[in-house]
Amino acid sequence: MREEARHDRQRETHRALYERFAAGTGFQIEQPSEPEVTGSEDFTQTLAASTDPAHAPVAADGEGTDTGFLPAQPDAPTLDEPGHHEPEPEYPAEHDAADEQYAQAAPAGLLGQEADAQNLDPHKTKRCKRTKRRRNLVMLATVLIFALVVTGSAYFLKSVLKQFNPDDYPGPGGAAVEFTVEDGWGVNIISRKLEELDVVASDKLFSDAVSDSDSENKLIHPGTYLLKKQMPAAEAASALIDQRPDKVFYIGLKANMRLEAAIAEIAKGSGLKEKELTALANKPEKFDLPGSVPNLEGWLHPGEYRFKLNTSAEEVLSTLVKSTKASLEQFSITDLDEGYRILKVASILQAEARTPDYATVAGAIENRLNPNNKETHGLLQVDSSVIYGLGRYSLQFSPEEKADASNKYNTYEHAGLPPTPLGSPANAAIEAAAHPEDNGYYYWVTVNIETGETKFASNYQEHLRNQAEFRAWCDQNPDVC
Structure with missing residues (x-):
């Protein structure tokens, strides 16, 4: 059927x-x-x-x-005839509908058809891109956080280890430090004080050095000791353990002090022979200075110093010269020939300008030193150098003295810097000379001595007006001028 x-x-x-x-x-x-x-x-x-x-x-x-x-x-x-085949089974209609639904839902690639880019959902594409980008950002953030955690852990561990094993100063030490041990101070207090003064790198190093000392008596007696900044802990311990501090002498040198006056002050404070100090000051090679330096003028750094009573004249001068070298190095001047030039400029600043004007005057000096400038043609024309050559301190000198070419320090007659510094400059003047202001000035004059107001000019006509202002002020204040 x-x-x-x-x-x-x-x-x-x-x-x-x-x-x-x-x-x-x-x-x-x-x-x-x-x-x-x-x-x-x-x-x-x-x-x-x-x-x-x-x-x-x-x-x-x-x-x-x-x-x-x-x-x-x-x-x-x-059914019994040859060639008879069993009829193919008929599928229900719902099977055909399911097949059609599957064909519509299946991706084109599975059905052997090419994907139609126009049929793709743009919102779904953007969502996929955002998801991928978000996933990449999360991975990157994870890697960065991990790197930061590892780096922070390394620094933390390093700092912790350094607390237990701090680095010691290699020596031999720097500027002199006067250290006073009070009655009742033990090793713990002394070590903390030494660290605060930057004599030792850490209190732990000093405490360990005292414990490791070979001295039988490890007492530190009350008194005043002369130490150095940034000493090796073992040397600081050796200088303090079972030592009776000797008496010290005091030296105080002012900024802009000339060599002759500095020698006299050192001799007065130390009891050393002025003649011996002068002879040493004229032998700069003993203090590792270059051949361009004829004497220690400008090299005896101003400041307060304390020395043991048995300190020699050479040791005293050597300490002062080392302080000047340290000041130059502080402002990135390591070549001593260049350092000598800086000291010359700084000594002029110290003698002629106020501290706030140092850098500006230093720029004007550099402009004057240029031999091609049309204003001074390489002449400094500073009074402080002229009177240094005259051996006086007064700023007044005659027209004949101003025209005297035999005075090697006469910067009205001789171009360039003077033969030596005019005195010992302090750190502020050295810094300004090492880093002068870049400006177009060639002249400066203080128009009010009481306030120190200084005016600068780029040409001589403007400078003449500033000089007239200064003379008018002096006429109103004759007791000051």
């Missing part, structure tokens, strides 16, 4: 197709490469005949029929 029903459906399908074909509606039927039904020869003949109007079958009512092209269908074979 099912076989007959299948044949009936096939015939009805063929009949419907032919009716649409005959009506001219146009419906392309894909031609199989080979016949799919038996009796293809008869089907071909019948189809050819059907296309000829003369052979077209006519129905009883006189109209053409559309079944004449169909081949004769053989009777359905029985």
Whole structure:
């Protein structure tokens, strides 16, 4: 029964197709490469005949029929006949609907079709990009945080280890430090005080040095000791343990003090022979100074010093020279020939300008030292140098003295810097000379001695007006000028 029903459906399908074909509606039927039904020869003949109007079958009512092209269908074979095949199972309609739904939902690549970029959801694409970017940022942040944690841990561990094993100063030490041990101070207090004064690198190092000392008596007696900044802990311990501090002498040198006056002050404070100190001051090679330096003028750094009573003259002068070298190094001047030039400029600043004007005057000096300048042609023309050569301190000198070329310090007659510094400059003047202000000034004059107001000029006419202002002030204040 099912076989007959299948044949009936096939015939009805063929009949419907032919009716649409005959009506001219146009419906392309894909031609199989080979016949799919038996009796293809008869089907071909019948189809050819059907296309000829003369052979077209006519129905009883006189109209053409559309079944004449169909081949004769053989009777359905029985189950016992040879060539019988089990009919294909029929799938329910819901299976076809499921297949169609799956085909619509499946990606084009799975169905063997090319993906259509226009059918992609733009919002989904942006969302995917944002998700990927967010994931990359999270990974980067994680790596950075991990690196910071590792670096921080390393620094933390290093600082912790340094507390237990601090670095000691290599020595031999720097500027002199007067250290007083009070009654009742033990090693712990002394070590902390030494660290605060930067005598030792840490209190722990000094305490360990005292413990490791070979001295039988490890007492530190009250009194005043002369130490150095940044000493090795073992040397500081050796200088304090079981020592009776000797008495010290005091020396105080003012800024801009000339060599002769400094020698006299050292001799007065120390009891050393002035003649011996002067002879040493004229031998700068003993203090590792270059051959361009004729004496220690400018090299005896101003400040307060304390020395043991048995300190020699050479040791005293050597300490003062080392302080000047340390000052130059502080401002990045390591070449001593260049350092000597800086001391000359700084001594002029110390003698002629106020501290706030140091850098400006230093710039004007550098402009004057340029031999190609059109204002002074390389002449400094500073009064402080002229009176130094005259051996006086008064700023007043005669026109004849101003024109005296025999005075090597006469900067009105001799271009360039004077032969030596004019005194010992302090740190502020040395810093300004090492780092002068870049300006266009060539002249300066103090127009008010009481306030120290100084005016600068780029040309001589402007400078003359500033000088007139100074003279007018002096006329109103004759007791000061």
